[in-house]
Amino acid sequence: MDPQITLFIQYIMVERGLSSNTVHAYQTDLVAFSKFLEERHIQEFSEVDRTLLVLYLQNLRIQKRAAATIARNVASLRALFEFLARERYLTSNPAYDLESPKTAKRLPHSLTLEEVEHLLAAPDTHQPLGLRDKAMLELLYATGLRVSELITLRVFDVNLSASFIQCFGKGAKERIIPLGSLARHAIDTYILTARTHMLRDPQESALFVNHLGDPLTRQGFWKIIKKYANIAGIQSELTPHTLRHSFATHLLEHGADLRAVQEMLGHADISTTQIYTHVTRSRLQDVYHNSHPRA
Known part of the structure; x- marks a missing residue:
């Protein structure tokens, strides 16, 4: 077998x-x-x-x-x-239509706008590693990238002059995502003033590298975001995926089209993206109950 x-x-x-x-x-x-x-x-x-x-x-x-x-x-x-x-190893498929248990849908946790601001301001941009971390955090919040997509980005995947990045998500599917001015500036500063000093091999194509000049790992980024959560005083749950959730939630809260958010997140099925509409409804209810005098 x-x-x-x-x-x-x-x-x-x-x-x-x-x-x-x-x-x-x-x-x-x-x-x-x-x-x-x-x-x-x-x-x-x-x-x-x-x-x-x-x-x-x-x-x-x-x-x-x-x-x-x-x-x-x-x-x-x-x-x-x-x-x-x-592949003809079997004459029939015994797992066809095998029932899967229903799982409760967990609403994704996202940060408030104030928490995002504190997090993005946490890195010390007077240091090369701080410049790198600032660029990574700005990029994640600006694009909704998965962490696996972030750490596999190459320098030539980022087009700063045209303000977009190219990434390959699940199933090696390519997508193009717009890049905001603040993220673009943070990446440009990191590339010009920090990355070159961190490299061991000038031919290294990975955009984000560690202090040894090697491509950053998922575990390495996990430690980085935990560090800045503490510095920013964020008490709520913060994982490498939280900025992706925050990106989607804040876009929808400010009137973005669901299909456009689906495209930027790289979701194959719009039902996956629709879970964020439940998050925005929950927030609206919280605002209403906390703010309306007759709530």
């Missing part, structure tokens, strides 16, 4: 171009499922039927796995068996 899992993982990496995090999640789920089958002395995926799949999902529920985790396992199994059936 493991060779077929390996083939599937290669397929979603190369042909579907899924992100490394998604690939890792699929692989983790499928290795666990393979062990479940081995414990029952099942040697081939062709021996798996729908009853066995349902039993595996019930087993996850008995282990008190979260609904989101079970839903992800369902997606992994569906994708694997669809691949195996299409």
Whole structure:
């Protein structure tokens, strides 16, 4: 079975171009499922039927796995068996129409405008690392990039004269995002006065590098944003994704078109973007109840 899992993982990496995090999640789920089958002395995926799949999902529920985790396992199994059936390793697909548990939609947390201002003002721009951090934070808030997209940006992906950036999101889909003047100025200052001094290799193409001159990592950025949350005195939850949520929420609050926000965020389905309209409605209700004398 493991060779077929390996083939599937290669397929979603190369042909579907899924992100490394998604690939890792699929692989983790499928290795666990393979062990479940081995414990029952099942040697081939062709021996798996729908009853066995349902039993595996019930087993996850008995282990008190979260609904989101079970839903992800369902997606992994569906994708694997669809691949195996299409490639003729199986004559039928037992995971077809396998039901996924309903998961509660969590409203994304975003910062207030005041909190964003405090956060963007936190880096010490008299230092090279501060200039880099200022540029990263301004860019995230200006464009709604995912952190994975931010750390893979290359210098030539940024067109400062035309005020836009080019990035490749999930599924290696390219999108063009406008760049505001404040973010453009912060990036320009970082490139001209800080980045060149931080590089070890002049040929390095990564836009954002660490103090050793190597491309910044996701873990590195996590530490950076936590540091500035403390400096800015932000008590609410702040993750690398929070600025993306704030970007979308603040655009919609100020009258942006939902389709335009979907395009900038790189959402394949507008229903994913629509969750932000619930956030803006919640904020309007808060403002009303706190401000109206008869609320």
